[in-house]
Amino acid sequence: MKTQVVVKIALVGNPNTGKTSLFNQLTGLNQKVGNYPGITVDKKQGVCKISDNITAEITDLPGTYSINPTSLDETIVLDTLLNASNPSHPDLIIVVAEVENLKRNLLLFSQIKDLQIPTILVINMADQMGRKGISIDIEQLKKELDSEIILISARKNLGIDLLKKKLIEYKKWSTNPITTIAEKIDAPFFNDIKTKFPTTSVYKSWLLITQQKHCSFLSEEQQLKISSFRTNLEKIKKYQHKETIYRYQKINSILKKTYKVDKNKATDLRSKLDKILTHKVFGYIIFASILMLVFQSVFEWASYPMDLIDSMFAKLSEFAKLNLPSGVFTNLITEGVIPGVGGVLIFLPQIAILFLFISVLEETGYMSRVVFLMDKIMRKFGMSGKSVIPLISGTACAIPAIMASRNISGWKERLITILVTPFTTCSARLPVYAILISLIIPDKRVLGIFNLQGLTLMGLYLLGFTAAIGSAILLHHTLKINQKSLFIIEMPNYKLPSLKNVFYTVIEKSKAFIFGAGKIILALSIILWFLASTGPSSFQNARQQVTSIETNKSLSKTDLEHKIASYKLEHSYIGIMGKTIEPVIKPLGYDWKIGIALISSFAAREVFVGTLATIYNVESDHEETGTIKERMRAEINPITGEKVFNVATGMSLLIFYAFAMQCMGTLAIVKRETKSWKWPILQLVGMGVLAYISAFITFTIFN
Amino acid sequence: MGDTIASLQIGEKGIIEDFSLDAIPLTLLEMGCLPGIEVKLLQVAPLKDPLYIKVNGSHLAIRQEMAKQIKITKL
Numbered sequence: 001m002k003t004q005v006v007v008k009i010a011l012v013g014n015p016n017t018g019k020t021s022l023f024n025q026l027t028g029l030n031q032k033v034g035n036y037p038g039i040t041v042d043k044k045q046g047v048c049k050i051s052d053n054i055t056a057e058i059t060d061l062p063g064t065y066s067i068n069p070t071s072l073d074e075t076i077v078l079d080t081l082l083n084a085s086n087p088s089h090p091d092l093i094i095v096v097a098e099v100e101n102l103k104r105n106l107l108l109f110s111q112i113k114d115l116q117i118p119t120i121l122v123i124n125m126a127d128q129m130g131r132k133g134i135s136i137d138i139e140q141l142k143k144e145l146d147s148e149i150i151l152i153s154a155r156k157n158l159g160i161d162l163l164k165k166k167l168i169e170y171k172k173w174s175t176n177p178i179t180t181i182a183e184k185i186d187a188p189f190f191n192d193i194k195t196k197f198p199t200t201s202v203y204k205s206w207l208l209i210t211q212q213k214h215c216s217f218l219s220e221e222q223q224l225k226i227s228s229f230r231t232n233l234e235k236i237k238k239y240q241h242k243e244t245i246y247r248y249q250k251i252n253s254i255l256k257k258t259y260k261v262d263k264n265k266a267t268d269l270r271s272k273l274d275k276i277l278t279h280k281v282f283g284y285i286i287f288a289s290i291l292m293l294v295f296q297s298v299f300e301w302a303s304y305p306m307d308l309i310d311s312m313f314a315k316l317s318e319f320a321k322l323n324l325p326s327g328v329f330t331n332l333i334t335e336g337v338i339p340g341v342g343g344v345l346i347f348l349p350q351i352a353i354l355f356l357f358i359s360v361l362e363e364t365g366y367m368s369r370v371v372f373l374m375d376k377i378m379r380k381f382g383m384s385g386k387s388v389i390p391l392i393s394g395t396a397c398a399i400p401a402i403m404a405s406r407n408i409s410g411w412k413e414r415l416i417t418i419l420v421t422p423f424t425t426c427s428a429r430l431p432v433y434a435i436l437i438s439l440i441i442p443d444k445r446v447l448g449i450f451n452l453q454g455l456t457l458m459g460l461y462l463l464g465f466t467a468a469i470g471s472a473i474l475l476h477h478t479l480k481i482n483q484k485s486l487f488i489i490e491m492p493n494y495k496l497p498s499l500k501n502v503f504y505t506v507i508e509k510s511k512a513f514i515f516g517a518g519k520i521i522l523a524l525s526i527i528l529w530f531l532a533s534t535g536p537s538s539f540q541n542a543r544q545q546v547t548s549i550e551t552n553k554s555l556s557k558t559d560l561e562h563k564i565a566s567y568k569l570e571h572s573y574i575g576i577m578g579k580t581i582e583p584v585i586k587p588l589g590y591d592w593k594i595g596i597a598l599i600s601s602f603a604a605r606e607v608f609v610g611t612l613a614t615i616y617n618v619e620s621d622h623e624e625t626g627t628i629k630e631r632m633r634a635e636i637n638p639i640t641g642e643k644v645f646n647v648a649t650g651m652s653l654l655i656f657y658a659f660a661m662q663c664m665g666t667l668a669i670v671k672r673e674t675k676s677w678k679w680p681i682l683q684l685v686g687m688g689v690l691a692y693i694s695a696f697i698t699f700t701i702f703n
Numbered sequence: 704m705g706d707t708i709a710s711l712q713i714g715e716k717g718i719i720e721d722f723s724l725d726a727i728p729l730t731l732l733e734m735g736c737l738p739g740i741e742v743k744l745l746q747v748a749p750l751k752d753p754l755y756i757k758v759n760g761s762h763l764a765i766r767q768e769m770a771k772q773i774k775i776t777k778l
Contacts, residue, residue, distance in 0.1 A: 066733040103760050104735050237729075244732045248759075270762075271745065280749050372764045376752045385753070486728050487769070491755060491762040 005054045008088065009167070010080060012112060013096030014105050015063035016365070016492035018124040021154035022096055023060040024504050026164075033508055042403075043076075045088070050164040059088045065104070067111040067207065068240070070486065072406050081115060082204060083217040092118040092170040094163075098125045099134050100493060102259060106145075106251045107244070113147060114177040114203035118170045122163060126151035133262035141258040146174050155498050177203060184246050185239050196225055210236055273494050277369045287370055294357045295458050298430070300451065302349040306434070309349075310629070313342030332529060340525030343610030344518040347431045351513050352506050354396040354427060359505040361392075363497035371489055381469055382476025384408050384487060387417040391468065394424035395461070397513065398666045402673055410485030416475045418673055419683060422666050423468035423659070425461045427513075428606040432657050433460055435609055439632055440650035463658050467690070520665075525610050528574060528600055532615060535572035542568045569593075569615065588656065588692070589649040589699040591637065601662045608657070648702035652695045660691035706777050708756060708770035711744040717775030718742075719758075727772060735759030742775060 013019040023031070027046025044060040061080060062073040069075040080088050095112050097105030102123065113119050129135065142149050150166055152159030181190065181203060190202055197205040208218070209229045218226070230236065276282055317338045324330040361367050367389060375385025386408045393401035401421050408414040425433070437453050444452045538545070546552055546564045555563065569575050570592075577599055578592035585595050597611040616631040635644040661667070667680040674680075711717060721738045736742070736758050745762070746755040752767040 065730070068729060068733070070730050101760060107733060107735075240729055241727075241732060244729065245737055248735070248737055274746055274755070278746050278748070278755065368764070372746075372748055372753060372755060375764075375766070376748055376750050485766075486730060487753065487764075487766045488728075488730055488734060489764045490734070491764055493762075 003053065007050070007054055007056050007092065007167070007170070008090045009056050009058045010088065010090035010093045011058060011060045011096060012077060012081075012093055012108065013063060014065050014098075014101065014108060014490075016490065017063075017096045017098045017101075017105060018154045019063060019096040020060065021498055021501055022094075022122065022124065022152070022160075023058065024500055025154050025157060025160050026056075027058055029507075031504075033512065043088075048164075050167050054168060056167065059090070064108065065490075066108055068210065070409065078207070078211075079217070081112070081117070082207065085217060090117065092120070092167065092173075094167075095119060095121050097121060097123050099123060099129050099136070100125070100132060102136070103248075103251055103255055106255070107247055109145075109147075110178045110247050110251065111203075113145070114179060114181075114201065116175045116177060116201045116204075118173045118175055120148040120150065120163075120166060120170070120173065121145065123149065123151050124154050127153040127156055127158060133264065135260045135262075137258040141254070144254040144258065145178060146176050147178075148173050155500075177201065179203075179247060179250055181206065181243050181246065185242050189239075193229065196228075210240055270493055274369070274491075277366065278372055283369070283373050287373065290361070290366075292458070294354070295461055296451075296454050297357070298350050298353050300454060302347075302353055303434075305349040306346055309342065309346045313338055313345075316342075331533065332526070335533075336526045336529030337522070339613040340522045340529075340610055343431075343525060343606065343613060344514060344522060346609075347427055347434075347606065348510055348514065350430050351396055351427045352510050355506050355509040356502060358393060358396065359502045360497045363495065363501060365492040365494045368489055368491050372491065375487065379413075381472040382412060382416045382479075383420075383472055384410065384413040384417070384485065386487075386489070387413065390417050390421050391424050391465070394421045394426060396427050396509070398422045398424070398426050398663065399669050400509075400512075402666065402669050405673070409487070412479060412481040413485060415479070415481070415674065415679070416472050418670055419475060419679060420468040420472045422661055422663065422683060422687065423464050423471065425464040425658070426605075426663075428604055428663065429460075429657055431606050431609045433457060433654060435629055435632065436645070436650045436654055438629060439645045440647050460654060460658055463655075467659060471686070520604055520607075524600055524604075524607050528596075528611055528615075531574035531577075532569060532572050532596075535568070535575070539568055539571040542571065574615075587699070588695045589652045589703065591644060593635075594644075594649075594653070598656075601657075602664070604665065605657060605662045648699050651702050652699035655698045656691045656695035658691075659687055659694055661687035706775050708742060708744070708754065708765075708773045708775055709751075709767050711742075711754075711775070711777070713744055713747060716741055716743045716778040718778065720774040720776060722773055731765070731769070734763055735761040736763070736773070741778070742773075 011019055011023055023044065023046060026048040030048065031044060031046035033042050033044050046058050046060070048056045048058055050056050059080065061077045064074045064077050066074075067078055067081070069078050080086050081090070081093070083089060093112055095105075095109045097109060109119070109121050123136070136151075138149055138151065148166060150159060150163050152163060154160070183190075190206070193205050193209070194202050208222075209226050277286060317334045320330070320334045320338060324333065361370075370388050371385040373385075374388045378385055378387050387405070390401040390405045393404050398421050401424070402418050405414050405417045405421070408417060434457075437456050441453050441456050446452055446455065542564050546560070546567050552560060552563060570579070574596050575592065578595040581595045581599065582590075582592040585598065590598070593612070593615055596615060597608045600607045600611045612632060616635070632645050633643070636642070637644050661684045667684060670680040670683060671677055706717065708717070719736065719738050719740050719742055727736075740759050742756055742758040744754060745757055747753075748755075753764045754767065754770050755762070755764050756770075757763075
């Protein structure tokens with residue numbers, strides 16, 4: 001057996017170059033998403049065998065237009081490439097470019113090449129050259145750039161094998177810099193840098209000097225040396241501009257010799273589509289229709305697999321009950337674990353469908369048009385056009401949505417986006433909405449095509465958005481923050497979405513959900529089951545207590561068992577907790593059992609359904625098993641004799657869940673992103689008060 | 704005189720003049736918006752903000768406040 005060599009590769013490139021397609025082609029399902037230590041930028045890594053004895057460990061770095069970072073995501077690129085002790089510091093770099101925007105892509109390539117790390121230029125979407133009338137003299141370009149270049153088409157899997165073969169011999173590649181920035185800008189200044197940092201390339205030292213914050217990996221001595229060059233910041237800024245202009249001059253002169261576009265052959269699909277999709281009227285109509293389609297599908301399509309999962313877990317529970325020896329352990333499995341796992345899996349279909357749509361919208365290039373259309377409107381609410389992406393992603397989960405707000409450059413715009421995103425209807429609210437809607441709203445069609453339940457859901461989405469916008473306006477007028485906003489977005493060419501990329505995104509997000517949120521939900525359902533199955537002495541003596549009551553003596557055996565079970569639940573630890581908060585939530589129309597669900601929902605909203613499932617399971621005590629929905633429908637208020645989940649209580653709960661900040665994960669991420677407890681606490685209190693008041697009003701109206 | 708990207712009509716082109724480095728962020732230069740380069744206004748959002756331009760092969764959307772900083776000579 002040959003010894004295995006591991007080569008570390010970094011994938012770098014502009015956004016929209018098909019970098020992710022290449023990553024997916026190279027690594028397939030051998031990829032994982034982790035975190036960079038200390039910060040929450042997703043770190044995508046994968047493994048690929050490039051020869052019998054060489055394994056490549058590939059890191060897909062965040063897309064960037066330049067090595068000079070303008071956002072947190074982009075500093076990752078700089079740190080990975082400059083810091084030799086970074087665990088992902090590459091042995092070689094693949095810069096992904098695409099045929100149409102080669103000029104701009106080469107700016108980044110020239111910066112990377114000047115770092116003097118072995119680098120290959122991969123020009124993607126080569127299959128479209130003919131259609132776009134583009135011709136490239138590759139041999140000449142190789143000479144001019146003194147670099148390895150390869151044409152590929154990642155989507156069509158063309159040139160990938162050739163690329164792998166090339167990677168094997170990376171040690172032979174030229175590592176000469178493309179530009180000689182020193183002489184062109186200020187020779188004495190750069191010579192001084194060279195003498196002070198004799199072991200690193202001039203460009204690398206220059207990059208370190210231009211950073212506003214010291215790179216953490218530098219020694220104190222190095223930091224001092226760097227500071228000595230940062231005495232005149234105006235000069236540094238000027239030199240950075242000069243450097244960029246010089247790089248473009250160089251690139252232009254190279255491309256003049258090697259790159260030709262025959263405009264007659266180029267089709268103009270982009271401008272035709274832009275005319276419609278960014279139209280003053282049609283643009284908005286199309287956007288609204290797409291949103292409507294997304295929400296209808298999330299509710300309609302997902303309901304089939306969801307019902308299936310629901311009944312499957314009910315059956316599984318029943319099966320386990322019949323086949324396992326009775327005892328505490330079996331109870332834990334059938335009443336804690338199985339409903340807990342079911343409670344996680346049940347809304348996987350909705351998450352998958354939502355991310356399917358979001359990734360298709362991103363892949364096609366449509367999302368940038370939405371940003372363009374919405375910017376002016378969103379600015380009236382103190383946000384940016386880019387806030388639309390977090391607000392839409394928020395309909396899946398607020399946590400990645402808040403992280404997506406990072407590319408909003410103005411701090412005030414970004415802060416408002418972070419603060420109001422949790423109002424958007426995330427998928428954790430969906431199971432709560434879904435079950436309550438199916439209990440209180442009839443399954444009817446209106447106007448022939450719309451499902452009434454679907455419309456109610458749409459109404460709740462709108463309510464969430466209205467709350468988000470309303471609070472944004474409020475924040476816009478109260479927060480006194482001066483900001484310098486940098487709004488430059490690329491409008492990428494339209495593309496058909498790659499099924500493979502969409503598939504991987506859906507898999508990745510679903511996995512992240514199951515293993516992230518899933519763990520919390522499962523752990524909580526076990527804790528809940530435990531709290532519901534034990535209690536102080538009154539719990540232990542439940543049987544004597546119930547049987548000693550005169551009126552209970554005439555009851556049949558089943559009814560008596562039922563009474564005992566209810567009594568037990570009421571006197572268990574969780575029952576005591578629910579009873580304690582009952583006076584507070586009574587005005588909203590909730591009993592102590594719903595109170596228990598509310599308490600546990602503060603960890604994560606979706607726990608609501610699982611909690612009720614656990615509670616009713618414990619209570620039913622080995623008797624009839626059915627789906628959660630059936631149990632909730634059968635729940636009767638012992639005092640009034642009416643159904644617990646009537647319209648008033650149901651509506652009040654819907655409103656409460658629409659507004660309340662019930663997600664520890666989101667609070668934690670807001671704390672991390674805003675670097676202060678002030679903002680998450682403001683969210684928790686503000687949203688909580690709004691939820692309580694609105695739910696109270698709703699209950700009063702419907703009752 | 705005194706034309707900027709913001710004063711272009713849809714479909715019109717101009718050449719970017721030398722601009723003051725303070726007003727223009729480095730990112731815009733890196734996206735290809737350089738002095739001496741042709742810029743074309745492709746589309747505007749309602750209320751003429753943001754503006755959708757083509758410059759140096761890049762298709763970009765920028766806000767009016769930034770567009771007003773970039774002086775051009777109309778073609």
